[in-house]
Amino acid sequence: MDGTTYQNNDRLYQDLARKLIAELASGKFPVGSRLPAERELAQQYAVSRPTVREAVIALEVQGLVEVRIGSGAYVIALPGKRQIAGFDIPAFELTEARLLFEGEAAALAASQVNDEDVAEIERLVSEIARENQDPRGTVKADRAFHLAIAKATRNTAIYETIEKLWALRDTSPEAALLHEKARTANVKPVVEEHTAVLDALKARDPKAARAAMRAHLAAVLDSLLFATEEKAVEEARRIAEAKRARYR
Amino acid sequence: MDGTTYQNNDRLYQDLARKLIAELASGKFPVGSRLPAERELAQQYAVSRPTVREAVIALEVQGLVEVRIGSGAYVIALPGKRQIAGFDIPAFELTEARLLFEGEAAALAASQVNDEDVAEIERLVSEIARENQDPRGTVKADRAFHLAIAKATRNTAIYETIEKLWALRDTSPEAALLHEKARTANVKPVVEEHTAVLDALKARDPKAARAAMRAHLAAVLDSLLFATEEKAVEEARRIAEAKRARYR
DNA sequence: CGCCTGTATTGGCCTGACCAATGGAACGCA
DNA sequence: TGCGTTCCATTGGTCAGGCCAATACAGGCG
Incomplete structure (x- = not known):
């Protein structure tokens, strides 16, 4: 047949x-x-x-x-393309979303954290410092840092959302490539940025936590733009550049 | 029957x-x-x-x-927490996440919307008004309204995140039940809240858009709390009540 | 011209029935 | 006693036909 x-x-x-x-x-x-x-x-x-x-x-x-x-x-949809995968989300958009969402998460976390959370996050910050020394450049501690803050919100929906965004970051080939380039090109330690978030959490200061987290991810955004040099992504750069100012 | x-x-x-x-x-x-x-x-x-x-x-x-x-x-498998399902997220947490995320999305959208977006969103607001008259109480227009704003951010990651949160809202049995109760108990028209968001978008005012969206979802949060009366969820209510003040 | 009403179409759901695969109990044989 | 065979109740697979409710659209009414 x-x-x-x-x-x-x-x-x-x-x-x-x-x-x-x-x-x-x-x-x-x-x-x-x-x-x-x-x-x-x-x-x-x-x-x-x-x-x-x-x-x-x-x-x-x-x-x-x-x-x-x-x-x-x-x-309402055609078979073949699953919306769940989300492989084609540009790195910039992913980071922009993280900037907004994780900023709010940090603010909420600041009003929710207990001493245990703070201790764990503090440990992760020093872990990140060590990780940065290592030229092999893993981001496990970095990821754990962000997820620990998400967890401190005591909100499952927020935690899972942020976790998913990280997963997309790791999954997307384009995103991974860009981040890798950004990381190697830009070796300056981001420890201070993480420390700023930590301090705000210690102080239970939502506004400061939000600002610190946004500043951190704005820096990531910058390094992404810096790494975005190929003419193939010129267009994206142009658009991104226009958006850039909003977060500083 | x-x-x-x-x-x-x-x-x-x-x-x-x-x-x-x-x-x-x-x-x-x-x-x-x-x-x-x-x-x-x-x-x-x-x-x-x-x-x-x-x-x-x-x-x-x-x-x-x-x-x-x-x-x-x-x-052959439990519905537990395969990344997409997430049936066990409490309605409160879902709405809290939406409050934060959609608030930021609205702010971003305010700086990105074009006239077409505004026209579409305006249409949806009047659609919501009509929907509210209907005692059967669908929320299609409401959903479309929020997704239209998410789309206006021009950020796929943000759009998909918000879409997912809505899907969870519809899927979760507990969440659906609570929302249903909240809806029937609280018939006051939320059109004004939606209109406030629309006006802020028209004015291209990010701060006002964020505030209006947060106010809207804070109201939803309130109605949820109102509906949460059974002693079975007393615990959740107690926690939620403590969080409540932050958004007003 | 627009609103309103009637009617055909469409999905929602039910009753009742028969068939085919399964699986365990009863049975029979070694 | 032990094992294989047979039988049949149980269970899913599918069908036929029917009634109700929601929808859509045309035609009539104001």
Whole structure:
């Protein structure tokens, strides 16, 4: 039949769902368009309506279509590109987001930290100092520092968000490359920046914590821009340069 | 019909799926165990077998269970904290995170918006007004409003973060419940709050935009606290109450 | 011209039924 | 006694048909 190796592992609905996904991928149903009515699909594919419903639900759970009562099933995304991956987020945007979010997180943390948190963060700062000496240049302590602050907010949603942004930073090839270049090109110790954040937390001063964290990430942003020299990213640089002033 | 008045406007199967996921998360069905038979679940939850099948398929597509013909549905993973799901984030924390993040997003957006953005956001505000009249109380326009602002930041990382937080809000059973209660209990129109944000964006005033957005979400936070009355969540309320002052 | 109402269409959900795969218990044989 | 075979209750897979509620759109009314 169809060249695609059919995995008819039982479950008619899976079979149908695969076919429908193939239809979406083929462009037959662009984003925003409506799928045929359930009764119609049932007839077209020679299955019962419950089976059609099951297949549509499978698509719905995967975030491909949205079902509107009394109206129909509408395509809201095409298969293939998952929005979750986020591999294509430019490094600048990632850092800009971190600047804003982690700034707020630091401010909140300043009003929430206990002595244990402070002790741990202090330990991490000295760890970062040691890490910076090492030419191999890991960023484990740096990452741990930021996550410790996120954790000190006592807010899971904030913690997970910041963790995800770090994960994206590490995952994105472009981002990793840029950060690596920025790091090697710019060996000046950022210990003072971290220390400033630490001091603000010790003082339980939200405003100072926010300012220190933003200053730190603004510096990272700067080093990113510095590393962004290839003409391939000239465009990005131009845009970024325009934004740059806002954070200093 | 059934005595348990669940007002989950859409899709019975989603309701059931949420409940089943909650059961999984509760540890009632460890990995490897078998779920009750479809017919049994249908009786337990007072729904028909097709509906149970739809819910089970939803779990299956999410990779939580595996269905074996003639045998049953077996748990193959727990909903716990695979990076995307995050079902266990309390509603308060979610909203607190949104307050901070969306506040910054609004500020950034204020310096980035163009006239088209403003027009779209203005349209959504009037849409929200209409939505509020409707006792069924959808939040589509509300969601679209917040996402439009996130989009106006021209920062993919920020947009995706905010989108994810909304998704969590909709997904989390506890969060959905609380928001539903808050919504019905607190019918006062939030249109003015949205309008304030819009005005700040029109004026390209970052500070005002941040303040307006924070005020809006602080109000949401308040209504959440108002809805949090059961003694089961007394603890959360106590903690939340302490945090509350910071945002006003 | 716009609002309003009626009606066809569409999804939501249910009842009841039959088939096929499974798996364990009862059974029979060595 | 032990093991293999058979039988059948259980369970998922699928279908047919039906009724309700929400929606959309056309045609009529003011």
